[in-house]
Amino acid sequence: TQLLEQSPQFLSIQEGENLTVYCNSSSVFSSLQWYRQEPGEGPVLLVTVVTGGEVKKLKRLTFQFGDARKDSSLHITAAQPGDTGLYLCAGGTNAGGTSYGKLTFGQGTILTVHP
């Protein structure tokens, strides 16, 4: 069974601070996705990384896939109250094969940014 350990589970910071969320596994993934979920809604995809060492930026959010494709991080610069939400990492293996694109999700990080 593949597991994704996400940390921290809770993060409460002031507006303007920087933060990093980590997603770690002992398993290798073909891709790693980050989703954001707001209360009462389903997760929404932020980014997919597929190459070891890959870095992607989405405005103030920077995503990195580890060289060995076993870990990933999400860094937010100058956090804003609008960044508040649940952040989930999800690892995928062999999309075109028998795994049918099944994802393994981390436990999630609840981020609260105070004005």
Added chain:
Amino acid sequence: NAGVTQTPKFQVLKTGQSMTLQCAQDMNHNSMYWYRQDPGMGLRLIYYSASEGTTDKGEVPNGYNVSRLNKREFSLRLESAAPSQTSVYFCASRLDPRSYEQYFGPGTRLTVT
């Protein structure tokens, strides 16, 4: 284009009652998934359907059944609800067999008393 829709939004059941959660997508996606979300546990896959006419068990299938009625619709049935099935249920779909991106519905919040 509504994406992935789920009904009902909320439901309260008594132990032993049955119900079906409905999911439909209008994006012509091939694969569909049912997850449950519990505090501190992320999302866990219950069942999935790689294509119309096929279904398979995920990580936590016990106590559930599914039907892939057609390409658009994928339902989840609880035959005899138990308090341990209190959760938020999400349906998702995926288009591209080379991609992992899944599109999620808004969820059904189920309470079993």
